[in-house]
Amino acid sequence: MQQLTNRSIALKSRPVGMPTEQNFEYREAPVQEPEAGQVVVRSVYLSVDPYMRGRMSDAKSYVAPYELNEVISGGIVGEIVASKSDLFKAGDKVIGMLGWQLYNVVDAKLVRKIDESIAPLSAYLSVLGLTGLTAYFGLLDIGQPKAGETVVVSGAAGSVGMFVGQIAKIQGARAVGIAGTDEKCAYLINELGFDAAINYKTTKDLGKALEEACPNGVDVYFDNVGGSVSDAVINLLNDYARIPLCGAISSYNSTDGDMGPRIQSKIIKTRSLMKGFVLGDYASRQQEGLTQLGKWLSEGKLKYEETIVDGFDHIIDAFLQLFQGTNLGKMLVKVD
Amino acid sequence: MQQLTNRSIALKSRPVGMPTEQNFEYREAPVQEPEAGQVVVRSVYLSVDPYMRGRMSDAKSYVAPYELNEVISGGIVGEIVASKSDLFKAGDKVIGMLGWQLYNVVDAKLVRKIDESIAPLSAYLSVLGLTGLTAYFGLLDIGQPKAGETVVVSGAAGSVGMFVGQIAKIQGARAVGIAGTDEKCAYLINELGFDAAINYKTTKDLGKALEEACPNGVDVYFDNVGGSVSDAVINLLNDYARIPLCGAISSYNSTDGDMGPRIQSKIIKTRSLMKGFVLGDYASRQQEGLTQLGKWLSEGKLKYEETIVDGFDHIIDAFLQLFQGTNLGKMLVKVD
Numbered sequence A, B: 001m002q003q004l005t006n007r008s009i010a011l012k013s014r015p016v017g018m019p020t021e022q023n024f025e026y027r028e029a030p031v032q033e034p035e036a037g038q039v040v041v042r043s044v045y046l047s048v049d050p051y052m053r054g055r056m057s058d059a060k061s062y063v064a065p066y067e068l069n070e071v072i073s074g075g076i077v078g079e080i081v082a083s084k085s086d087l088f089k090a091g092d093k094v095i096g097m098l099g100w101q102l103y104n105v106v107d108a109k110l111v112r113k114i115d116e117s118i119a120p121l122s123a124y125l126s127v128l129g130l131t132g133l134t135a136y137f138g139l140l141d142i143g144q145p146k147a148g149e150t151v152v153v154s155g156a157a158g159s160v161g162m163f164v165g166q167i168a169k170i171q172g173a174r175a176v177g178i179a180g181t182d183e184k185c186a187y188l189i190n191e192l193g194f195d196a197a198i199n200y201k202t203t204k205d206l207g208k209a210l211e212e213a214c215p216n217g218v219d220v221y222f223d224n225v226g227g228s229v230s231d232a233v234i235n236l237l238n239d240y241a242r243i244p245l246c247g248a249i250s251s252y253n254s255t256d257g258d259m260g261p262r263i264q265s266k267i268i269k270t271r272s273l274m275k276g277f278v279l280g281d282y283a284s285r286q287q288e289g290l291t292q293l294g295k296w297l298s299e300g301k302l303k304y305e306e307t308i309v310d311g312f313d314h315i316i317d318a319f320l321q322l323f324q325g326t327n328l329g330k331m332l333v334k335v336d
Helices: A051-056 A121-125 A130-143 A161-170 A182-190 A206-213 A227-234 A264-269 A279-298 A312-324 B051-056 B121-125 B130-143 B161-170 B182-190 B206-213 B227-234 B264-269 B279-298 B312-324
Strands: A005-011 A024-030 A038-047 A073-083 A093-099 A103-107 A111-113 A150-154 A174-179 A196-199 A218-222 A237-245 A259-261 A273-276 A306-310 A330-334 B005-011 B024-030 B038-047 B073-083 B093-099 B103-107 B111-113 B150-154 B174-179 B196-199 B218-222 B237-245 B259-261 B273-276 B306-310 B330-334
Touching: A005 A312, A038 A093, A038 A121, A073 A103, A073 A121, A093 A103, A093 A121, A121 A330, A130 A161, A130 A218, A130 A237, A130 A279, A150 A161, A150 A227, A161 A174, A161 A218, A161 A279, A174 A182, A182 A196, A196 A206, A206 A227, A218 A227, A227 A237, A227 A259, A237 B264, A264 B237, A264 B273, A273 B264, A306 A312, A312 A330, B005 B312, B038 B093, B038 B121, B073 B103, B073 B121, B093 B103, B093 B121, B121 B330, B130 B161, B130 B218, B130 B237, B130 B279, B150 B161, B150 B227, B161 B174, B161 B218, B161 B279, B174 B182, B182 B196, B196 B206, B206 B227, B218 B227, B227 B237, B227 B259, B306 B312, B312 B330
Parallel strands: A150 A174, A150 A218, A174 A196, A218 A237, A237 A273, A306 A330, B150 B174, B150 B218, B174 B196, B218 B237, B237 B273, B306 B330
Antiparallel strands: A005 A024, A038 A073, A038 A103, A038 A330, A073 A093, A093 A111, A259 B259, A273 B273, B005 B024, B038 B073, B038 B103, B038 B330, B073 B093, B093 B111
16 A cells, blocks of 8 residues: 555544634544555545534533544545455445544444445435434434324424425425525425425514414424524424424533423423434334435435535534534535 | 202413412302213312313313313212112212312213222222323333333322332332422332432432432433423433423413423433323223222232312312422312
């Protein structure tokens, strides 16, 4: 293997509130030779996701916190550039949870081969990856929308939300999205077939806008954001509503306690169900989800959108943009 | 049938905040002769319950609001004093959802015969009635405690709570009760076998007291009260915790919006489940519940407690006492 220079990004200090560049450290070092059973993966696309903010803190959560002074990890699609494993040869495209670096030298069992003839490489980080599967299992297993019911999704133009609305439509439900710009709302309605979309930033009375968009109330609320948006949706729950709790992005950088109206009385009155979940809860059903998502994709029933930021040096930028609501669909970084 | 004089209590106006005597009207009228198929039931024990506060408002809820100027209804155990039905004869003891009056003249199908040889009449309004069944289904169907897990119940010395803790113990779980007086806490531990009990009114740091009482965290939180007590318990949830939401008595008379820390982030991080329920959701399984509760009662595994207020004129008093936390176990009024 020719001598390659690696670059990586480590967590230097734990952010308080919104992370800044100062919380991270860029490093350079030679790429090590792979040992027996290892492969060298050149990063092509790198996924930045809101859940990573949680891992940067050391609070107890569903995934272990990132270690200080260690390279940050996440979903990465790449190409094998050297292999000492029978599983892969140079040129193979793979996906895995890898480090934020130009090259990862890892055990071959930690990556999975992907097929560029089925979908573009980047799709394996969205519709055929974690975000598609998250929408699939959260909506269908917890939300269980029925034909004619109303599904509201917050963060609707985000990487998970846009699949939630489309899968709701496939199930015959009414899909109502909440997003943060008029462009996103137009996209949800015109391109993805949502029945209605609300710009929560410019709408003066979110409760009233939701009532108009949901004349029959809310049966499923797929929640990506938490905060006051969720307060307004919960107020409109129908009896036996279901709330898959996927994210609370509005509170991830909150340092003020995240106060709001208590929801228990409403949950009782409507006998609703609220359940937090992570994709890992459905590990044993991953293939089922990928097969169904691939089928819908090939039938043209699922569209996906990406916001691609170019260059390894812009990873932190791209990550921080997640919290400014600028991205449409999955936020990715093209590394090379 | 001899001419009897009836007395009844109607809802005169909808309470704002805590109800007062002025919201109710006492009436007197002759008891009507039963028609074919009807029975006349003399009230013996009358149940007052927190959920009735909700019915006094006209907000949308799981049961229809009480109508203004109509007699208030609830669970009543009584004796048949006249029957024009083949189903009952004078002297039979029955239970039903009947009006707050000395005598109810109703279709015989609206009441169910009960057997004084199995348990005292009043037990059919608690352990062998709505509150026992509510504890049974909420804890076992939603909470699903496993041996060795920790179950916390708020309102633990209340009519539902004391069964929750005892059934948790029967399942091999650790039972921790939260109640409002030292006497209640002592009762929970010494008489009902709870592992720990916390007086939330006198404990300076409820969070710390809960941590000490729940060294392994909280797996099931059976919530009867809502409010800041629930905030503290939710803070200690283990992964995959379950929260049967039974009541939010702390908010029923609230007129200030019931604000608190939002719980969604914690529910996500722990992938917990929260579900509101009412006993009516389990109507088809009622006999299963009554059979099991009766079995545990006969085996001495379930104890129950009643606070009995004497006299029809003290019904409103008894109802209001529910919100002052003075009752131990089921609050009943002995009518005659």
